[in-house]
Amino acid sequence: MTAPLHEPRPSGRGRALPDTQQGMRRRNLARVMHTVSAEGPLSRAAVASRIGLTRAAVSTLVDELVRSGLLEELGPERPRRVGRPGSALTVSGSGPAGVGAEVGVDHLAACVVDLRGRVRARAMRHGTNRGRPAEPVAKDLTVLIAQVVAEAEGQGLRPAGLAVAVPGLVARDGRTVVRAPNLDWHDTDLAALLPGDPAPVVDNEANFGALAELWLGDGTPHDFLHVSAEIGIGGAVVVDGRLLRGTRGFAGELGHMPVEPEGPTCPCGGRGCLEQYAGEEAVLRAAGLAPGEGGVGLLATRAAAGDDAARRSLREAGTALGTALTGAVNLLDPEAVVLGGALAELAPWLMPSLEAELARRTSGAACPVSVSRLGPQGPLLGAAHAVLRAVLDDPAAVAERR
Amino acid sequence: MTAPLHEPRPSGRGRALPDTQQGMRRRNLARVMHTVSAEGPLSRAAVASRIGLTRAAVSTLVDELVRSGLLEELGPERPRRVGRPGSALTVSGSGPAGVGAEVGVDHLAACVVDLRGRVRARAMRHGTNRGRPAEPVAKDLTVLIAQVVAEAEGQGLRPAGLAVAVPGLVARDGRTVVRAPNLDWHDTDLAALLPGDPAPVVDNEANFGALAELWLGDGTPHDFLHVSAEIGIGGAVVVDGRLLRGTRGFAGELGHMPVEPEGPTCPCGGRGCLEQYAGEEAVLRAAGLAPGEGGVGLLATRAAAGDDAARRSLREAGTALGTALTGAVNLLDPEAVVLGGALAELAPWLMPSLEAELARRTSGAACPVSVSRLGPQGPLLGAAHAVLRAVLDDPAAVAERR
Numbered sequence: 001m002t003a004p005l006h007e008p009r010p011s012g013r014g015r016a017l018p019d020t021q022q023g024m025r026r027r028n029l030a031r032v033m034h035t036v037s038a039e040g041p042l043s044r045a046a047v048a049s050r051i052g053l054t055r056a057a058v059s060t061l062v063d064e065l066v067r068s069g070l071l072e073e074l075g076p077e078r079p080r081r082v083g084r085p086g087s088a089l090t091v092s093g094s095g096p097a098g099v100g101a102e103v104g105v106d107h108l109a110a111c112v113v114d115l116r117g118r119v120r121a122r123a124m125r126h127g128t129n130r131g132r133p134a135e136p137v138a139k140d141l142t143v144l145i146a147q148v149v150a151e152a153e154g155q156g157l158r159p160a161g162l163a164v165a166v167p168g169l170v171a172r173d174g175r176t177v178v179r180a181p182n183l184d185w186h187d188t189d190l191a192a193l194l195p196g197d198p199a200p201v202v203d204n205e206a207n208f209g210a211l212a213e214l215w216l217g218d219g220t221p222h223d224f225l226h227v228s229a230e231i232g233i234g235g236a237v238v239v240d241g242r243l244l245r246g247t248r249g250f251a252g253e254l255g256h257m258p259v260e261p262e263g264p265t266c267p268c269g270g271r272g273c274l275e276q277y278a279g280e281e282a283v284l285r286a287a288g289l290a291p292g293e294g295g296v297g298l299l300a301t302r303a304a305a306g307d308d309a310a311r312r313s314l315r316e317a318g319t320a321l322g323t324a325l326t327g328a329v330n331l332l333d334p335e336a337v338v339l340g341g342a343l344a345e346l347a348p349w350l351m352p353s354l355e356a357e358l359a360r361r362t363s364g365a366a367c368p369v370s371v372s373r374l375g376p377q378g379p380l381l382g383a384a385h386a387v388l389r390a391v392l393d394d395p396a397a398v399a400e401r402r
Numbered sequence: 403m404t405a406p407l408h409e410p411r412p413s414g415r416g417r418a419l420p421d422t423q424q425g426m427r428r429r430n431l432a433r434v435m436h437t438v439s440a441e442g443p444l445s446r447a448a449v450a451s452r453i454g455l456t457r458a459a460v461s462t463l464v465d466e467l468v469r470s471g472l473l474e475e476l477g478p479e480r481p482r483r484v485g486r487p488g489s490a491l492t493v494s495g496s497g498p499a500g501v502g503a504e505v506g507v508d509h510l511a512a513c514v515v516d517l518r519g520r521v522r523a524r525a526m527r528h529g530t531n532r533g534r535p536a537e538p539v540a541k542d543l544t545v546l547i548a549q550v551v552a553e554a555e556g557q558g559l560r561p562a563g564l565a566v567a568v569p570g571l572v573a574r575d576g577r578t579v580v581r582a583p584n585l586d587w588h589d590t591d592l593a594a595l596l597p598g599d600p601a602p603v604v605d606n607e608a609n610f611g612a613l614a615e616l617w618l619g620d621g622t623p624h625d626f627l628h629v630s631a632e633i634g635i636g637g638a639v640v641v642d643g644r645l646l647r648g649t650r651g652f653a654g655e656l657g658h659m660p661v662e663p664e665g666p667t668c669p670c671g672g673r674g675c676l677e678q679y680a681g682e683e684a685v686l687r688a689a690g691l692a693p694g695e696g697g698v699g700l701l702a703t704r705a706a707a708g709d710d711a712a713r714r715s716l717r718e719a720g721t722a723l724g725t726a727l728t729g730a731v732n733l734l735d736p737e738a739v740v741l742g743g744a745l746a747e748l749a750p751w752l753m754p755s756l757e758a759e760l761a762r763r764t765s766g767a768a769c770p771v772s773v774s775r776l777g778p779q780g781p782l783l784g785a786a787h788a789v790l791r792a793v794l795d796d797p798a799a800v801a802e803r804r
């Protein structure tokens with residue numbers, strides 16, 4: 001990759017800007033960017049009224065953002081509008097872009113998303129990563145990243161950073177994969193093996209999936225619990241529009257919530273963990289499918305065809321999810337629970353028993369459960385958008401580096 | 403009560419101050435107050451270096467805070483110090499004060515705390531409130547509050563607000579007790595029944611207990627799970643030094659985490675909830691004590707004397723707490739768990755099985771569990787300090803009202 005990767009911190013991780021004139025200017029630049037990104041096209045006057053600054057102050061900020069290639073002026077508004085024509089502003093479709101990448105147990109992926117949220121390049125490589133060391137996996141991923149970055153640069157975009165989703169626990173340093181059981185990685189500094197200066201940001205796939213849901217979901221609230229499944233069961237908690245990270249960065253681990261205190265032992269060391277009832281392997285086994293025999297896709301097909309074993313297996317998994325979610329909902333009081341990843345695909349057969357169990361245990365005051373529309377796309381899109389959010393959060397940093 | 407009650411929002415509930423010159427001044431006044439409160443006595447130069455503003459800017463802010471009665475100058479430092487003497491600043495011992503009150507199942511309490519954290523007046527009334535309607539309880543509490551306020555005013559203090567701890571779920575409006583099963587209150591607007599304009603702030607006792615732990619605890623981290631017990635089991639989650647409130651204000655409910663999915667039914671509608679194994683009534687019953695027969699005090703005495711039934715009952719309660727905490731720790735990844743209230747008194751006999759269960763289920767990577775030194779004092783002190791935090795967070799609001 002030739003372009004330096006800037007501003008890799010996902011939204012909410014950045015340092016607080018200092019409370020000085022200079023800090024205030026930077027925060028106001030960010031407010032203009034966020035407003036135009038969320039509501040544009042907007043005239044300068046409309047931006048000023050939305051953020052509560054004078055039109056003159058906003059014009060100075062907008063000029064700076066246009067010079068830096070972060071905003072574009074669409075030219076005078078069409079003459080059919082009444083009043084004096086204003087020039088409408090949008091975020092740039094050819095400026096900074098976010099590079100997202102994903103290490104899955106069975107695939108690798110990379111994409112580039114522009115500030116308008118359009119996916120401008122995408123690449124994927126199928127094949128298992130189970131038990132492969134991090135070095136060759138990172139090497140394959142670097143090839144995919146170089147490919148999408150070259151394609152995006154050919155379209156005039158400037159990659160502003162790289163973020164990578166992994167199926168494992170990631171330390172708060174945003175670079176070390178502490179434990180990814182399905183890859184067999186432990187304490188792996190993945191950021192050091194990937195391109196970018198400053199280093200790329202590495203995070204748990206459920207975290208990026210939850211952020212995608214927050215930023216791209218249709219009416220997703222700002223307080224929710226995101227539950228996803230690939231091979232394991234992942235979870236992520238969003239509070240007031242921010243990820244709850246936890247002390248070590250491990251918050252959201254729903255898969256090891258005890259569901260039956262003396263149930264089967266789990267590789268985590270516990271007993272009767274949710275993953276033993278609703279994890280992919282447990283559900284496939286209960287449905288009479290051998291590992292590798294068609295996976296979730298085949299299970300969904302059989303359930304749709306009315307296969308008893310498949311339906312029973314999913315019904316029991318739903319009940320276990322309902323029990324685990326009761327504890328989580330009592331503790332977090334979220335506005336909603338969102339099922340993503342493979343759970344989204346299996347939702348038609350999981351949901352009835354899941355919702356019944358949750359309602360039974362919470363006196364009917366149950367939290368609504370919905371199904372993600374992003375499904376398995378969530379983590380990759382969340383990673384790319386995390387880079388873009390960092391640009392919106394401190395556009396001055398991008399401008400200074402030009 | 404004659405003094406109007408101001409600034410009732412506990413810390414973190416206030417509106418964000420706008421990003422203008424005026425907003426910046428107010429935030430900087432707050433930074434001076436917080437710095438002197440946490441580290442004073444401090445000279446103006448020391449304050450300036452700690453908050454990164456010029457000494458001239460800090461002097462202007464300090465002058466305003468001294469005029470408003472929020473800071474005091476101790477006079478020139480003693481001549482034995484070298485260099486030019488500076489005047490040390492402290493928060494005022496005779497300015498605004500926080501009024502805290504508590505509705506317990508078996509008592510009422512009120513206190514006044516000054517900005518230096520000293521309890522300047524305190525009153526308590528024993529007697530059950532179980533099943534009493536809110537009106538007479540609020541009337542009794544108002545008498546106690548008037549008593550401590552009069553005593554504090556006699557010492558030159560100015561009550562700056564009232565906050566009230568209750569053993570129940572409180573809505574995010576900070577005034578409505580949605581459900582307090584042990585009082586038999588439902589959807590009760592307690593704030594309307596108590597003195598103060600603007601209205602006092604009402605919150606769950608576990609929330610105020612957790613805030614007390616955060617503000618007054620010895621080395622308590624900024625990310626922890628607080629578990630307390632009076633009659634029920636309460637919990638509160640602190641993340642980055644702020645309470646996690648949840649969508650409805652109910653976050654932290656640990657008592658209804660399922661511990662045995664098909665265990666005994668619970669008044670909440672669920673089955674096998676933690677409260678059925680580790681709640682006060684369950685533990686007393688398992689120890690062979692009738693309700694009302696000496697309570698937690700007698701149980702502790704028996705356990706200390708080596709009584710088998712008492713020790714077994716507490717050992718089993720500890721195991722149930724360990725199972726429930728496994729789920730909570732996996733979900734939140736806190737830096738510590740702190741046991742407060744009655745659990746603090748029973749900790750010597752709960753902790754061994756609790757810690758063993760947590761370690762067994764989390765591969766030895768267990769979160770440390772500690773015991774609160776505030777114990778049953780926590781909620782009342784937390785309420786009074788919540789008022790004081792609101793003063794530190796926006797001292798200009800107090801100054802404007804003088």
